[in-house]
Amino acid sequence: MKAQSIEDRLDDPWSRLMRASIAGDEGAYRRLLEDIGRSVRAMARAAFARARVGDADIEDAVQETLLAIHLKRHTWDAGQPLAPWAYAIARHKIVDALRRRGRQRVEPLEDFQEFLAAPEGEDPHALSDARRLLETLQPRQRDIVTSISLDGQSIAATAARLSMSEVAVRVALHRALKSLGAAWRRSVK
Amino acid sequence: MRTSELIAALAADPVPEPIRLGRRVAAALALGFVVSLAIYALMMGPRPDIAEAAQTVRFKLKFVDAFAFALPTLLLMLRLGRPDAKPKTLAIWLVAPLILLLGAAVVELLVVPQSEWLARLVGTHSRFCVRMIPTLAAPMLVALIIAMRAGAPMHPALTGALAGAASAGVAALLYASHCPDDSPLFVATWYPLATLICVGVGALAGRRFLAW
Numbered sequence: 001m002k003a004q005s006i007e008d009r010l011d012d013p014w015s016r017l018m019r020a021s022i023a024g025d026e027g028a029y030r031r032l033l034e035d036i037g038r039s040v041r042a043m044a045r046a047a048f049a050r051a052r053v054g055d056a057d058i059e060d061a062v063q064e065t066l067l068a069i070h071l072k073r074h075t076w077d078a079g080q081p082l083a084p085w086a087y088a089i090a091r092h093k094i095v096d097a098l099r100r101r102g103r104q105r106v107e108p109l110e111d112f113q114e115f116l117a118a119p120e121g122e123d124p125h126a127l128s129d130a131r132r133l134l135e136t137l138q139p140r141q142r143d144i145v146t147s148i149s150l151d152g153q154s155i156a157a158t159a160a161r162l163s164m165s166e167v168a169v170r171v172a173l174h175r176a177l178k179s180l181g182a183a184w185r186r187s188v189k
Numbered sequence: 190m191r192t193s194e195l196i197a198a199l200a201a202d203p204v205p206e207p208i209r210l211g212r213r214v215a216a217a218l219a220l221g222f223v224v225s226l227a228i229y230a231l232m233m234g235p236r237p238d239i240a241e242a243a244q245t246v247r248f249k250l251k252f253v254d255a256f257a258f259a260l261p262t263l264l265l266m267l268r269l270g271r272p273d274a275k276p277k278t279l280a281i282w283l284v285a286p287l288i289l290l291l292g293a294a295v296v297e298l299l300v301v302p303q304s305e306w307l308a309r310l311v312g313t314h315s316r317f318c319v320r321m322i323p324t325l326a327a328p329m330l331v332a333l334i335i336a337m338r339a340g341a342p343m344h345p346a347l348t349g350a351l352a353g354a355a356s357a358g359v360a361a362l363l364y365a366s367h368c369p370d371d372s373p374l375f376v377a378t379w380y381p382l383a384t385l386i387c388v389g390v391g392a393l394a395g396r397r398f399l400a401w
Contacts, residue, residue, distance in 0.1 A: 024204060068341070071401075
């Protein structure tokens with residue numbers, strides 16, 4: 001059967017997690033983003049070292065990549081493996097991050113497989129620009145993002161606290177994440 | 190903000206309705222085409238002798254040229270909307286319209302006496318052609334750029350340039366039925382010039398609006 005062979009070919013862990021995420025499995029999505037984050041971190045560290053740029057902005061590159069992956073999820077073709085797609089986005093965002101540090105010419109980055117094999121955990125002390133960029137959001141959006149990310153509140157708890165419906169909170173969260181992506185992009189120039 | 194905190198926010202954001210880039214681009218092109226068609230109807234319309242002209246090879250060839258250009262540029266633009274695009278095999282098809290144009294021009298040089306070459310190349314409506322193809326292309330270019338904002342092109346300017354090229358190709362399909370100049374010498378000179386304008390505008394628009 002044709003469908004079966006496609007399933008086999010795409011049975012790598014990332015593609016499987018992404019399919020589960022699209023089907024609505026929040027835990028799978030969290031795991032996928034953490035996994036991708038670890039590989040992108042290793043990739044960003046190698047690229048930053050080669051460009052002789054300090055590692056202060058590595059976490060920015062990781063987070064910008066994860067946000068872009070989230071906002072551009074629909075451009076993944078479910079008939080293709082996820083890793084090359086995620087790698088292309090990571091490369092794009094790491095090059096952006098290096099340009100922000102004044103590097104006009106960026107050497108091509110190595111094969112993603114290498115970084116899949118050597119993932120790197122998050123430094124608990126590394127903070128990104130995201131908090132500064134949060135300041136550019138509307139107060140209500142900022143409140144919602146802060147509540148869910150920094151304070152670890154659920155959608156339901158956030159909705160109750162702000163006297164909003166859960167749907168309204170989700171819509172506001174999605175708009176806020178889009179604005180955050182745009183703010184990050186503007187900060188490149 | 191720590192990355193784990195960002196991930197918490199991303200995971201809480203529900204799965205959106207899947208965006209099908211192909212459908213979105215097709216709908217945008219159709220919408221833009223309707224506006225272009227209205228401009229065509231108001232400003233041009235088919236040439237009066239279209240029934241006789243339609244019998245000639247030269248007239249028909251204009252549509253083949255335009256179609257052979259519009260189709261691969263449109264598909265290539267769509268392909269580049271994905272970050273992991275591998276467009277090489279598709280890009281080869283861009284050579285087809287060039288070969289058609291050049292081949293037809295060479296045949297024309299062989300079958301037409303030298304004294305007529307210049308008159309055929311200059312034609313009667315060259316400046317109108319160079320103005321009207323971009324005019325007809327504009328609504329489709331705007332629609333394609335808006336639709337492609339949902340994509341994630343690694344090369345925004347190139348993707349925008351292809352949107353301009355595809356719009357010019359479809360515009361040429363319309364314009365060819367108005368244009369009284371059928372010589373391949375004319376077509377190979379002025380149509381590409383008009384297309385270049387659209388490609389340039391598309392590249393600028395792509396760099397500005399398709400970056401992500």
